[in-house]
Amino acid sequence: MTQRATEVSGAGASALRRVLPMDQLPEATASALQQMCRIRSFAAGATVVHAGEMQNSLAFVARGILRMQKTLQDGRQHIVGLLFEGDMFGRLFDGPPLFDVETATHSDLCILPRARFEALLLESPELDQVVMRSLLHDLDRARDWLLVVANGKIAARLAGFLVMLCARLPSGCASSASEAGLTELDIPIARVDLANLLGTRVESISRAFHALDAAGLIEIHRPDLVAVRDIEGLHEEAGGDLTSFRIASGERLPPTRTGRV
Amino acid sequence: MTQRATEVSGAGASALRRVLPMDQLPEATASALQQMCRIRSFAAGATVVHAGEMQNSLAFVARGILRMQKTLQDGRQHIVGLLFEGDMFGRLFDGPPLFDVETATHSDLCILPRARFEALLLESPELDQVVMRSLLHDLDRARDWLLVVANGKIAARLAGFLVMLCARLPSGCASSASEAGLTELDIPIARVDLANLLGTRVESISRAFHALDAAGLIEIHRPDLVAVRDIEGLHEEAGGDLTSFRIASGERLPPTRTGRV
DNA sequence: CGGCAAATTGAAGTATTTCAACGTCGGTGG
DNA sequence: CCACCGACGTTGAAATACTTCAATTTGCCG
Numbered sequence: 001m002t003q004r005a006t007e008v009s010g011a012g013a014s015a016l017r018r019v020l021p022m023d024q025l026p027e028a029t030a031s032a033l034q035q036m037c038r039i040r041s042f043a044a045g046a047t048v049v050h051a052g053e054m055q056n057s058l059a060f061v062a063r064g065i066l067r068m069q070k071t072l073q074d075g076r077q078h079i080v081g082l083l084f085e086g087d088m089f090g091r092l093f094d095g096p097p098l099f100d101v102e103t104a105t106h107s108d109l110c111i112l113p114r115a116r117f118e119a120l121l122l123e124s125p126e127l128d129q130v131v132m133r134s135l136l137h138d139l140d141r142a143r144d145w146l147l148v149v150a151n152g153k154i155a156a157r158l159a160g161f162l163v164m165l166c167a168r169l170p171s172g173c174a175s176s177a178s179e180a181g182l183t184e185l186d187i188p189i190a191r192v193d194l195a196n197l198l199g200t201r202v203e204s205i206s207r208a209f210h211a212l213d214a215a216g217l218i219e220i221h222r223p224d225l226v227a228v229r230d231i232e233g234l235h236e237e238a239g240g241d242l243t244s245f246r247i248a249s250g251e252r253l254p255p256t257r258t259g260r261v
Numbered sequence: 262m263t264q265r266a267t268e269v270s271g272a273g274a275s276a277l278r279r280v281l282p283m284d285q286l287p288e289a290t291a292s293a294l295q296q297m298c299r300i301r302s303f304a305a306g307a308t309v310v311h312a313g314e315m316q317n318s319l320a321f322v323a324r325g326i327l328r329m330q331k332t333l334q335d336g337r338q339h340i341v342g343l344l345f346e347g348d349m350f351g352r353l354f355d356g357p358p359l360f361d362v363e364t365a366t367h368s369d370l371c372i373l374p375r376a377r378f379e380a381l382l383l384e385s386p387e388l389d390q391v392v393m394r395s396l397l398h399d400l401d402r403a404r405d406w407l408l409v410v411a412n413g414k415i416a417a418r419l420a421g422f423l424v425m426l427c428a429r430l431p432s433g434c435a436s437s438a439s440e441a442g443l444t445e446l447d448i449p450i451a452r453v454d455l456a457n458l459l460g461t462r463v464e465s466i467s468r469a470f471h472a473l474d475a476a477g478l479i480e481i482h483r484p485d486l487v488a489v490r491d492i493e494g495l496h497e498e499a500g501g502d503l504t505s506f507r508i509a510s511g512e513r514l515p516p517t518r519t520g521r522v
Numbered sequence: 523c524g525g526c527a528a529a530t531t532g533a534a535g536t537a538t539t540t541c542a543a544c545g546t547c548g549g550t551g552g
Numbered sequence: 553c554c555a556c557c558g559a560c561g562t563t564g565a566a567a568t569a570c571t572t573c574a575a576t577t578t579g580c581c582g
Contacts, residue, residue, distance in 0.1 A: 071502070
């Protein structure tokens with residue numbers, strides 16, 4: 001199940017462009033990136049990174065969805081986050097990774113040699129800034145997850161997950177749902193993974209899905225395909241203060257007044 | 262309850278040194294930081310930052326413990342993390358903050374004007390690197406929190422909290438506990454806050470404390486002062502794979518073999 | 523068509539929430 | 553000095569939600 005990857009020839013440039021704002025980078029940086037970038041394609045269920053195993057590379061997700069997960073002492077696995085198109089992973093400036101990374105779907109990754117990327121970071125303030133913003137954004141999302149996962153009731157956690165999924169998916173269901181009223185949403189991971197992600201069991205996940213359906217918030221078409229009937233309702237169910245949601249629904253957070261520290 | 266702060270004269274340099282590895286920075290950067298740094302002291306329970314209110318400053322915690330929290334629609338509050346000595350907060354390169362920051366204990370903060378700090382980041386790659394490492398570290402800790410909070414049983418979450426508290430406290434209880442067997446641990450926040458942090462209620466927190474006591478893992482001396490009897494046991498109870506713990510207990514994560522991506 | 527994995531459903535057991543009451547501590551004011 | 557009060561923590565008991573185990577259904581693939 002490990003390292004089953006296909007090397008893809010060429011096409012590194014276009015993949016990189018989907019992943020990084022290449023137009024914000026100077027020519028030299030962009031071409032250096034393209035030269036060091038290597039694309040690899042992984043089947044669903046492949047282990048891309050083993051926790052504790054030193055990596056010489058960093059990677060960007062060009063396509064697909066991956067799981068970051070920790071295996072606990074008792075064998076239970078817990079997912080600490082999902083990686084979507086455009087996300088970076090691998091440990092910058094640091095030791096071995098702290099969790100496994102596995103593909104949830106068929107995925108293409110831009111692989112970059114760590115040392116060369118780090119060197120390029122020092123040379124190119126623009127790239128450095130892009131990476132730093134990405135880190136800040138990751139932190140925000142991790143904190144959103146905290147809100148979602150800390151929810152007492154499972155249905156609320158699931159609602160939060162669905163909202164964040166809407167917010168991140170290329171299709172961007174948030175906007176269309178508010179007007180049209182029905183957006184289809186692919187659930188990219190199986191119930192087991194969802195259970196690991198939300199800190200519960202498959203059975204509870206199943207019941208939560210059907211509870212949200214009964215509440216009229218979603219419609220279950222297939223186990224892995226639901227339609228969102230009421231994204232606002234889902235957001236409320238989830239506690240109602242997810243940053244990702246506000247960003248996804250195009251809200252411009254207006255500075256109310258100038259605060260002091 | 263807001264903005265009740267005392268301006269402290271002088272002493273910015275020594276406070277900064279507790280917060281940043283000043284010796285790793287070039288002279289020019291260090292002195293620029295010292296010049297733009299302003300120390301302010303806050304009483305416990307003060308609101309330092311309001312969510313959504315644009316800030317012109319960033320801050321480092323020089324002393325004390327602060328809460329980052331979101332207020333949900335239904336009025337419930339949820340704590341998304343604690344800030345300890347050395348932590349940075351405030352939104353770099355970005356809009357208004359996404360959560361409130363309140364002092365849990367009497368706290369001293371190093372306040373830095375955001376624009377000048379960001380400018381300095383561009384000039385000083387060393388400072389940039391320090392900040393980036395700090396962000397990476399924050400991300401790791403946020404993911405640790407995810408593991409802790411996603412735990413099904415409350416006692417396990419509390420155990421995780423205590424382990425992470427040990428790992429972060431200046432006293433560093435982890436090492437002494439393993440040999441001596443009894444380290445006192447100040448609980449820096451009230452039960453209500455602990456409940457908000459762990460996504461549960463005060464009553465459950467209380468019962469969880471006494472359950473851990475009954476299990477012989479801790480001793481409750483006062484509501485806000487416990488002794489850790491068995492830090493390893495706590496770590497196991499929490500699921501047993503907290504990065505913070507491994508770092509705190511001085512474990513050097515050895516690269517097993519060189520992995521490929 | 524059978525076999526397998528994933529998802530669902532049911533029912534009993536366990537943990538947490540909720541509501542209510544009580545205890546402790548520290549401060550206030552008579 | 554002491555009674556009172558409020559904030560905080562603890563405890564108990566009933567209601568609720570989740571977990572666990574077992575059984576069944578569904579969909580997919582050989």
